[in-house]
Amino acid sequence: xxxxxxxxxxxxxxxxxxxDPRVFLMGEDVGRYGGSYAVSKGFLEEFGPxxxxxxxxxxxxxxxxxxxxxxxxMRPIVEVMTVNFSLLALDQIVNTxxxxxxxxxxQFSVPLVIRMAxxxxxxxxxxxxxxxxxxxxxxxxxxxxxxxxxxxxxxxLAPALADPDPVIIFEHAQLYNLEGESNHVAPVDISAARVxxxxxxxxxxxxxxxxxxxxxxxxxxxxxxxDAEVVDLRVLRPLDSQSIVAxxxxxxxxxxxxxxxxxxxxxxxxxxxxxxxxFFDLDAPPARVCSEEVPMPYARHLEEAALPQAAxxxxxxxxxxxx
Amino acid sequence: xxxxxxxxxxxxxxxxxxxxxxxxxLIADRPLRSQVDLDSMDWLNFLIGLHTxxxxxxxxxxxxxxxxxxDLVGYLQQRCPV
Amino acid sequence: MIDFKLPSLGADxxxxxxxxxxxxxxxxxxRGQVVAIVDTSKTAVDVExxxxxxxxxxxxxxxxxxxxxxxxxxxxxxxESVPPTRQAPVVQTIKTEARxxxxxxxxxxxxxxxxxxxxxxxxxxxxxxxxxxxxxAATVKPPVQAPVVASTASAAIxxxxxMRKAIGAAMSRSKREIPHYYLSETIPLRQAGAxxxxxxxxxxxxxxxxxxxxxxKAVALxxxxxxxxxxxxxxxxxKPAPAAHLGVAIAxxxxxxxxxxxxxxxxxxxxxxxxxxxxxxxxxxxGTLRSSEMSDPTLTVTNLGEQxxxxxxxxxxxxxxxxxGFGKVRERPWTEAGEVHAIPLVVASLAADHRVSDGHRGAxxxxxxxxxxxxxxxx
Numbered sequence: 149x150x151x152x153x154x155x156x157x158x159x160x161x162x163x164x165x166x167x168d169p170r171v172f173l174m175g176e177d178v179g180r181y182g183g184s185y186a187v188s189k190g191f192l193e194e195f196g197p198x199x200x201x202x203x204x205x206x207x208x209x210x211x212x213x214x215x216x217x218x219x220x221x222m223r224p225i226v227e228v229m230t231v232n233f234s235l236l237a238l239d240q241i242v243n244t245x246x247x248x249x250x251x252x253x254x255q256f257s258v259p260l261v262i263r264m265a266x267x268x269x270x271x272x273x274x275x276x277x278x279x280x281x282x283x284x285x286x287x288x289x290x291x292x293x294x295x296x297x298x299x300x301x302x303x304x305l306a307p308a309l310a311d312p313d314p315v316i317i318f319e320h321a322q323l324y325n326l327e328g329e330s331n332h333v334a335p336v337d338i339s340a341a342r343v344x345x346x347x348x349x350x351x352x353x354x355x356x357x358x359x360x361x362x363x364x365x366x367x368x369x370x371x372x373x374x375d376a377e378v379v380d381l382r383v384l385r386p387l388d389s390q391s392i393v394a395x396x397x398x399x400x401x402x403x404x405x406x407x408x409x410x411x412x413x414x415x416x417x418x419x420x421x422x423x424x425x426x427f428f429d430l431d432a433p434p435a436r437v438c439s440e441e442v443p444m445p446y447a448r449h450l451e452e453a454a455l456p457q458a459a460x461x462x463x464x465x466x467x468x469x470x471x
Numbered sequence: 472x473x474x475x476x477x478x479x480x481x482x483x484x485x486x487x488x489x490x491x492x493x494x495x496x497l498i499a500d501r502p503l504r505s506q507v508d509l510d511s512m513d514w515l516n517f518l519i520g521l522h523t524x525x526x527x528x529x530x531x532x533x534x535x536x537x538x539x540x541x542d543l544v545g546y547l548q549q550r551c552p553v
Numbered sequence: 554m555i556d557f558k559l560p561s562l563g564a565d566x567x568x569x570x571x572x573x574x575x576x577x578x579x580x581x582x583x584r585g586q587v588v589a590i591v592d593t594s595k596t597a598v599d600v601e602x603x604x605x606x607x608x609x610x611x612x613x614x615x616x617x618x619x620x621x622x623x624x625x626x627x628x629x630x631x632x633e634s635v636p637p638t639r640q641a642p643v644v645q646t647i648k649t650e651a652r653x654x655x656x657x658x659x660x661x662x663x664x665x666x667x668x669x670x671x672x673x674x675x676x677x678x679x680x681x682x683x684x685x686x687x688x689x690a691a692t693v694k695p696p697v698q699a700p701v702v703a704s705t706a707s708a709a710i711x712x713x714x715x716m717r718k719a720i721g722a723a724m725s726r727s728k729r730e731i732p733h734y735y736l737s738e739t740i741p742l743r744q745a746g747a748x749x750x751x752x753x754x755x756x757x758x759x760x761x762x763x764x765x766x767x768x769x770k771a772v773a774l775x776x777x778x779x780x781x782x783x784x785x786x787x788x789x790x791x792k793p794a795p796a797a798h799l800g801v802a803i804a805x806x807x808x809x810x811x812x813x814x815x816x817x818x819x820x821x822x823x824x825x826x827x828x829x830x831x832x833x834x835x836x837x838x839x840g841t842l843r844s845s846e847m848s849d850p851t852l853t854v855t856n857l858g859e860q861x862x863x864x865x866x867x868x869x870x871x872x873x874x875x876x877x878g879f880g881k882v883r884e885r886p887w888t889e890a891g892e893v894h895a896i897p898l899v900v901a902s903l904a905a906d907h908r909v910s911d912g913h914r915g916a917x918x919x920x921x922x923x924x925x926x927x928x929x930x931x932x
Contacts, residue, residue: 400656400658400684427657428657428658428660428661429657429658429661430656430657430658431656431657431658431659431677431683431684431685432656432677432678432681432683433678467678468678469677469678470676470677470678470681470683489806490806491806491807508806510804510859511763511764511765511859512763512765512830512831512834515758515761515763515831516831516834516835518758519758519759522757522758522759528757528758529758530754531750531753531754531761532750532754
């Protein structure tokens with residue numbers, strides 16, 4: 149069945165709201181406005197204001213309320229408009245949600261799901277466009293997911309809700325209109341990376357909004373006689389080192405594509421693990437394609453220039469091939 | 472000085488410039504500089520060596536007459552004191 | 554405390570073996586004093602020191618091979634006393650030479666397959682040896698190596714082989730990096746030849762001059778008007794040299810060549826140059842060159858005329874930016890004012906670095922040498 153990423157998210161949310169009375173959706177503009185990216189359009193009418201709750205413009209407040217509800221036995225889904233705004237709620241997420249199980253000696257758990265949009269490409273400038281997934285992937289006690297396919301958009305919510313600990317789901321803003329097959333209505337795993345294209349010459353390791361670019365790059369590389377494998381990380385915390393290393397052991401070369409800034413990036417962590425665990429399998433220094441280290445520009449041509457693009461990935465892959 | 476003594480002095484001087492030279496292999500009536508690969512600096516040093524050893528001054532104008540080992544020995548014999 | 558380091562002795566030397574110390578701890582040394590003898594791949598070199606002081610400690614021992622830049626000894630500055638408790642200095646063993654690039658996977662595979670990676674050309678990024686390079690090599694049979702026999706004969710062969718390797722490395726680098734252009738000009742030497750014959754007729758054999766000295770002086774004087782021929786290409790730019798220290802290419806009787814410098818050629822008289830040149834040739838042959846002569850020639854002059862060739866188109870010795878060649882001085886027909894005369898001629902040639910100069914300036918430089926050689930009495 150062909151559907152869009154947005155529709156797949158809607159279907160997953162609707163299913164969760166229908167199946168479990170403890171589930172509710174809370175966030176800025178999720179009700180009357182239907183969600184900033186129209187994911188929850190019509191839900192207010194369908195499920196009522198008790199379960200589709202418009203929150204005031206206070207991320208610190210409503211994420212905290214979500215944590216309280218989770219502690220109280222609910223299964224809240226909190227939507228934060230973009231990852232930029234989530235920084236206002238960092239204290240709640242990092243100091244409270246992620247740490248409570250540990251600090252309470254296992255007495256409390258916070259079964260909270262936080263959804264947020266991240267990433268650039270829609271001319272929303274430095275206020276709305278950043279990729280700070282790695283900030284969250286740094287924090288023990290939470291899971292961080294990055295669905296990059298229609299299938300994952302549909303299937304990741306249920307296991308996230310079933311998880312006893314906080315789960316953050318990053319929806320890349322450029323993926324909402326992505327079309328794809330979604331045959332599996334069944335939940336997917338939220339533990340492993342997945343090979344999206346098999347190849348033997350170089351591993352393109354990526355996640356989220358960069359996956360379509362990496363796949364496009366792999367097609368271009370195929371035309372140049374380079375057989376690229378594309379690995380979708382899917383789960384940014386805990387990272388699936390095993391799948392990364394297995395791919396690099398096969399291809400002996402790695403290009404990590406990450407829309408975050410290079411310094412201290414998730415790409416840096418992936419490269420570190422490759423070097424730690426697959427050093428003697430490497431046939432070339434691993435390479436990275438990341439965003440330029442500037443606040444995301446508004447002008448379209450500057451924004452495009454700042455982001456990883458298929459052409460940059462192709463160039464990096466050719467360089468590690470020595471071509 | 473007899474020709475043998477002069478010849479020995481010439482060979483000894485030559486060997487100080489070009490240590491790899493073997494006296495037996497030199498052909499006395501063939502051009503010396505091409506046999507031993509002496510450049511003009513070597514040649515000059517060779518003449519300076521002869522000057523020191525035999526107290527003979529050889530004007531530059533005479534260089535052209537001194538092609539073979541025989542030429543040299545003959546020339547030196549004429550000009551050598553006693 | 555002064556660190557006395559092994560100086561660079563030219564583009565083709567990156568390490569040396571200390572043969573002998575000429576000073577002991579406690580000795581006072583003067584600026585310019587020869588304090589050690591170091592063997593390079595080409596020759597033994599007397600290494601000078603350029604700071605005065607008192608030898609404190611000899612760090613490198615005779616027989617040790619060390620890279621350029623290593624601390625050989627420490628000196629106390631004038632007035633400095635011995636530090637009371639000084640830890641034994643750490644011997645620098647930092648290899649300045651870049652490590653061969655071999656991918657980790659290729660290195661492991663080479664070990665498994667028994668392939669000698671030092672023999673492989675890399676095809677990977679930055680010319681690194683890759684897995685594929687190793688696997689390809691493993692399918693080709695390695696050549697059978699003759700056992701190495703240690704003997705004096707083989708040591709001599711080693712020296713020749715080492716020198717060939719060093720010359721090869723410097724000249725390969727030159728041809729790879731320097732965009733050479735070549736020019737030549739025939740220069741009549743009637744006046745120079747006559748002047749030289751007249752001078753030498755009056756001189757005893759011990760003070761006679763060679764044409765080579767006139768040529769050297771003319772080249773050095775010409776660099777005053779054409780500073781872009783005299784200096785070094787360093788760090789992506791040209792650095793003109795303040796004086797002309799001409800490298801004189803001198804062939805060794807056993808093969809190979811050296812091009813040590815005669816310093817401040819433009820400021821010296823012909824007699825002084827003749828005596829310097831005689832001394833230099835003698836010391837090249839005897840293997841007693843000084844480090845400053847090896848390290849700082851600013852422009853090389855080569856004269857292949859002795860071997861009878863008409864002209865030489867040389868390879869620039871990096872980091873220098875030009876090389877002037879002279880062929881054989883021959884008597885040839887030459888026309889002047891519509892008349893043909895037999896006069897001595899020489900072909901002067903220039904190989905120069907296009908990053909620094911163009912053919913137009915190069916041609917004017919040769920013309921300047923031409924002009925200078927017409928007035929030997931002024932040289």
